Amino acid sequence: MVRAMAGGREEDRRAALALLAWQLAAGVDEVVGNLPVNRLESAASIRGRPPATPRPMPSSATARSAPAPAAAAAQQGPSEAVMAARARAREAETLEQLRDILAGFDGCALRLTARNLCFADGNPQARIMFVGEAPGQEEDIQGAPFVGPAGKLLDRMLAAIGLDRTSVYITNVVYWRPPGNRTPTPQETQICRPFVERQIELADPDVLVLLGNASASVLLDRKEGILRLRGKWFDFDTGRRTIPAMPTLHPAYLLRQPGQKRLAWRDFLAIRKALDG
Template identity: 50%
Template sequence: MNDKDLELLKFYRDSGIDYVLEDKKQVQEEEKVVEQKYMLPSDWVVEAKKIADRCTSVEELKKAIESFNGCEVKAMATNTVFADGNSQAKIMLIGEAPGMNEDLRGIPFCGASGDLLDKMLAAIELDRTKVYISNTMFWRPPGNRRPTDLELEMCRPFVEKHIALVLPKILVLVGGTATYSLLDQTKSISRLRGQFHIYTNQYLDMEITTAVIFHPAYLLRQPMQKRLAWQDLKQIKEYINNNIAP
């Protein structure tokens, strides 16, 4: 007990106060922390959906994700990586999980991958003021490993609500993890790219046209695939020009 606590107790004694009612909100928060400590991973999946259900705005969802403690990797991450770009845009990109640069800066697609993504967007006359970018998972897995199925399942309600709140005209899934999680597809990007897919989820009352593209990190490792990536970008640009008002 420090000096301030002792002074406060002395004040209570001198004032004839025998006991102090604890702050109700503080007690509730402490009880919640204790309860969460003993929750199973499956309980956290249910809890994530309950939290996502209650969110009515992008900002509210962001705060909910930042305070969510179900994913153990959050404890090892530097930042929660939520989104970047224009949340009013009609073009939404969903990436995989944060890497080292994203974790340090708290922004999706930084570093070499981010630079290449920016160049890819510029090639079809887009930039981060005209698109909205988020991830399938919001914290960096140790060693940049692929997120586990449980981690993806835990984050999925947040991702689904995020898409529903933004309500883009076209969704672009960047990389295999995003495609696997949101389209429930185990096929490779090579087999899924070059065509449009239909996406919907529990929070949507409409279907969203969805494109699948190679992740920039993959293109940096396999530059010969940039030719196919350019074809995909041209297809996306054509859809935007024909379906989305400037």
């Protein structure tokens, strides 16, 4: 009997591990609630509970005057959200104002699932600006771009050409972490695009580096993949002036494909030459 009980516990342990593996594969990486919920609880025990006290409903006037952020974001269609983003981005006269506007902008649903806005890191007065794709888990926790494993590799790449966080300005084309670190949708990038373009215009760097396919395709309106675009110079028009822009490989990609670092090294040497020239 004892052996049978031990065998049952082992089966339960294996089932729990299999469930955790499935959740990780599905992109679950955070605990939503503090207490477990017994989904296998019998219906009889549920029926035996006293009825829950209903929550008071807000008055219609209150609901109209203060809509929930989730409801406000859901009411906007893609085109309306993009138009709202363009209007709000134009209001910013400084990078600080742009960040404050983004913090209150409810047109992108990603802000509802993210912990923090990841606006920028580094020196806003730097001559060179890097634009990546989207925050990851560590970036979402700290509220800054490129602070996780990919950011540590980026720091080493910068050091190889004599740069560091005090001499560069860094952001992403999407300011909030997508759930499970999934790729941002075209709608999400288009909603954030006016803010990124305004951020580049206000920072006014001499050189723009686009890290990965997402930032290159969005900001350059190119359909080619990053392996075709990397290492080439393009013109990025801010409305005030034209900035030379180079797409290159994203550090996260280089962590998965370390053999491609030689290509990124060539790009970074060309970037260093452009800064020196």
